Amino acid sequence: MAYSEKVIDHAENPRNVGTLDKEDPNVGTGLVGAPACGDVMRLQIRVNEQGVIEDAKFKTFGCGSAIASSSLATEWMKGKRIEEAETIKNSDIVNELNLPPVKIHCSVLAEDAIKSAIADYRKKQADRRAAAK
Amino acid sequence: MPVQLPIFMDNHSTTPLDPRVLDAMVPYFTQKFGNAASRSHIFGWTAEEAVDYSREIIAKMIGAQSEKEIVFTSGASESDNLALKGVAEFYKDKGNHIITTQIEHKAVLDTCKRLEKEGFEVTYLGVGKDGLVSPDDVKNAMTDKTILVSVMLANNEIGTVQPLEAIGKLTRERGVLLHTDAVQGIGKTPFDVQKMNVDLASLTAHKLYGPKGVGALYVRRSKPRVRIVAQMDGGGHERGMRSGTLNVPGIVGFGKACSILMEEGKAENERIFALRERLRTKLMGALDEVYVNGSMEHRLPGNLNISFNFVEGEAMMMAIKDVAVSSGSACTSASLEPSYVLRALGVGDELAHSSIRFGLGRFNTPEEVDYVADLVIGKVKHLRDMSPLYEMHKEGIDLKSVQWAAH
Numbered sequence: 001m002a003y004s005e006k007v008i009d010h011a012e013n014p015r016n017v018g019t020l021d022k023e024d025p026n027v028g029t030g031l032v033g034a035p036a037c038g039d040v041m042r043l044q045i046r047v048n049e050q051g052v053i054e055d056a057k058f059k060t061f062g063c064g065s066a067i068a069s070s071s072l073a074t075e076w077m078k079g080k081r082i083e084e085a086e087t088i089k090n091s092d093i094v095n096e097l098n099l100p101p102v103k104i105h106c107s108v109l110a111e112d113a114i115k116s117a118i119a120d121y122r123k124k125q126a127d128r129r130a131a132a133k
Numbered sequence: 134m135p136v137q138l139p140i141f142m143d144n145h146s147t148t149p150l151d152p153r154v155l156d157a158m159v160p161y162f163t164q165k166f167g168n169a170a171s172r173s174h175i176f177g178w179t180a181e182e183a184v185d186y187s188r189e190i191i192a193k194m195i196g197a198q199s200e201k202e203i204v205f206t207s208g209a210s211e212s213d214n215l216a217l218k219g220v221a222e223f224y225k226d227k228g229n230h231i232i233t234t235q236i237e238h239k240a241v242l243d244t245c246k247r248l249e250k251e252g253f254e255v256t257y258l259g260v261g262k263d264g265l266v267s268p269d270d271v272k273n274a275m276t277d278k279t280i281l282v283s284v285m286l287a288n289n290e291i292g293t294v295q296p297l298e299a300i301g302k303l304t305r306e307r308g309v310l311l312h313t314d315a316v317q318g319i320g321k322t323p324f325d326v327q328k329m330n331v332d333l334a335s336l337t338a339h340k341l342y343g344p345k346g347v348g349a350l351y352v353r354r355s356k357p358r359v360r361i362v363a364q365m366d367g368g369g370h371e372r373g374m375r376s377g378t379l380n381v382p383g384i385v386g387f388g389k390a391c392s393i394l395m396e397e398g399k400a401e402n403e404r405i406f407a408l409r410e411r412l413r414t415k416l417m418g419a420l421d422e423v424y425v426n427g428s429m430e431h432r433l434p435g436n437l438n439i440s441f442n443f444v445e446g447e448a449m450m451m452a453i454k455d456v457a458v459s460s461g462s463a464c465t466s467a468s469l470e471p472s473y474v475l476r477a478l479g480v481g482d483e484l485a486h487s488s489i490r491f492g493l494g495r496f497n498t499p500e501e502v503d504y505v506a507d508l509v510i511g512k513v514k515h516l517r518d519m520s521p522l523y524e525m526h527k528e529g530i531d532l533k534s535v536q537w538a539a540h
Contacts, residue, residue, distance in 0.1 A: 019524065035537065038462060038486035059519055061443060062445050
């Protein structure tokens with residue numbers, strides 16, 4: 001299968017590979033997928049006091065399209081407010097990367113990872129507020 | 134000497150044509166273009182003579198008793214279809230049971246599935262973790278209804294060489310026919326239809342540095358005389374077993390490719406084995422969590438099927454895009470299922486997704502092996518740095534204990 005140039009670019013030069021401290025209350029972590037299915041994505045965000053995503057990192061086990069989808073997701077999330085980041089759709093990723101039908105599940109997984117990381121951040125914040133009361 | 138890119142290390146999929154084979158073929162496209170079935174003029178006789186010469190070489194190579202036992206086809210898929218359907222149709226009054234294995238090529242498996250729809254019963258034998266079929270399993274699966282056992286000589290993904298001699302002894306004792314898809318093994322591992330009691334064997338030229346589009350089916354003519362029903366109707370070529378004008382240049386190339394292997398095969402296989410071991414020891418010496426799939430002992434000299442844990446196979450192939458290999462990863466198949474062969478071995482899905490098949494061949498060099506080994510080692514490390522699974526493994530997390538959401 002031939003890959004789009006954008007997929008190749010992200011796969012060869014992935015943006016924002018790395019790890020944030022998952023114990024940090026301002027960090028939200030999303031871990032989605034399964035090794036047996038051939039793709040696992042971990043997406044992490046650090047959110048500042050203003051609710052803006054200051055930093056985003058990922059690590060992905062998966063094909064080139066999965067790596068590219070998660071790399072793109074981190075790029076798009078950085079600097080956005082979490083409410084904005086939440087609106088990123090898998091179809092946006094498909095369009096940007098020109099993913100063929102057989103690779104659409106990679107973009108779905110990336111959307112899941114975004115949602116999961118945001119949910120984790122919100123849960124941590126809620127837990128912290130509850131503990132403070 | 135610097136290596137030339139891209140590098141071809143996928144010699145199980147096909148092989149480049151040996152220039153000597155091409156030289157032998159060329160006259161049969163232009164001056165000696167006759168139809169081998171033309172009995173009335175010199176053009177036909179010349180073509181027929183060339184075809185018969187190839188027939189003799191191929192018969193000799195596999196230990197057949199007569200060149201009349203070689204039926205030319207368009208390739209091994211056709212040979213597999215002809216063998217299984219042809220035997221099933223001829224012997225259906227004798228029995229309706231066929232035995233094969235879970236790791237056969239699709240040309241055998243899908244043919245069996247079709248025969249099941251037509252009322253035949255098929256037993257698909259499993260294999261051990263080593264990728265080998267147990268002769269005892271074959272013995273226990275045979276019933277009074279069994280007409281045919283089909284077990285490949287060597288597997289196309291993991292290169293394991295099956296115990297055909299032991300299986301052939303059992304099928305002969307029971308009076309059951311034995312077919313083998315010998316495509317991957319011929320010329321690379323010992324194969325003798327007499328010694329192994331093989332009754333039908335599928336062969337193809339393009340895995341032996343011959344041309345694509347030409348193959349053969351060996352059909353035993355004595356002790357026992359095997360009968361098949363032709364699956365292609367027409368002019369009654371190939372003793373009525375396969376109609377259609379013969380691909381004379383292809384057949385000439387097939388014969389030439391076999392004669393080269395008969396002369397040079399032994400030295401070549403030793404050389405390819407040394408290259409394979411050079412690649413394997415380099416990779417395994419430099420990387421942790423690397424697993425070879427299938428038996429190392431009973432294996433084709435040029436095959437290395439290896440899983441780099443925590444690295445997905447398609448991402449790996451993309452990272453080494455100047456090197457042609459293949460993978461058992463789901464992402465490389467249309468079905469999104471990982472390799473059924475690796476599954477049959479009991480290799481976990483995650484390791485199946487991480488498998489890469491290197492197929493070394495005649496034209497690979499030590500320099501290429503060194504280049505590929507260094508490249509792969511670097512890319513595996515790079516991809517593991519990007520893999521959440523490797524990070525978790527390094528933290529001591531048992532990945533099997535994690536609740537993954539299958540998707």
